Amino acid sequence: MADAVLFEFLHTEMVAELWARDPDPGSGGKKKSLSVLEGLGFRVGQALGERLPRETLAFREELDALKFLCKDLWAAMFQKHMDGLRTNHQGTYVLQDNSFPLLITMGSGSQYLEEAPKFLAFTCGLLCGALHTLGFQSLVTASVAALPACKSLGSPQV
């Protein structure tokens, strides 16, 4: 019935609540709300990472860890795989999802593009937290060119 969407609904409401609560509606307030969402995501990603099977935690290669996120973690979160994973072989990875579930409920017009970052911050933090548990420090950012597709840029460093 509704199990797969429970997380998505809660995520949507949480974003709305944090946004509405922010006493500073300017860009400073937005940045703070985004970093709160990232922090929440990071802790959830860490907690998920700690439940991984032991052999998963022994990834030596960045690429294996990234493949794991794109396949297993994405399947657990969104019941599908990431659509693309590319790398420049210098420690930067581009993860592409052509139909990101946390953006699907938004309208797809370009006028909504500026609203997109708040629906991406939690997941950026989550990827970063999961990588942290796997033994990689990383920077993860996200960009949207056309809704509901999104790209995550990850730069893990051991």
Added chain:
Amino acid sequence: MADAVLFEFLHTEMVAELWARDPDPGSGGKKKSLSVLEGLGFRVGQALGERLPRETLAFREELDALKFLCKDLWAAMFQKHMDGLRTNHQGTYVLQDNSFPLLITMGSGSQYLEEAPKFLAFTCGLLCGALHTLGFQSLVTASVAALPACKSLGSPQV
């Protein structure tokens, strides 16, 4: 892997975040945070309710709606059924879960009992929101005598 716990982890972090953000640490602030969580739960419950199959929405009897919550909704949320449903046949229902997943991560000592309400508010709101979509106005409260068991008291009114 981690799909069933994703919602639980997000819920835990959201409760912690809302609690930490509250500028008023006294009982007034607590009440406000609880009602924020209830409101979030209500909207998620409504949204879940709107995804129900059409025939489910045609419940005429309160008891059928309550049975649906205890069985189908609980299974979708927590992969199990509620442990008990009792009624006084005068519009009050007691729903019992002997091992409520959102309380399991807490310690089970009685010293944690006073922390329990913040982990119940979202779900009370959610039950209320789902009942609302099913056509019943209700009051839902929760109580805990021994962790991690909890009782919800629902009084639906058409």
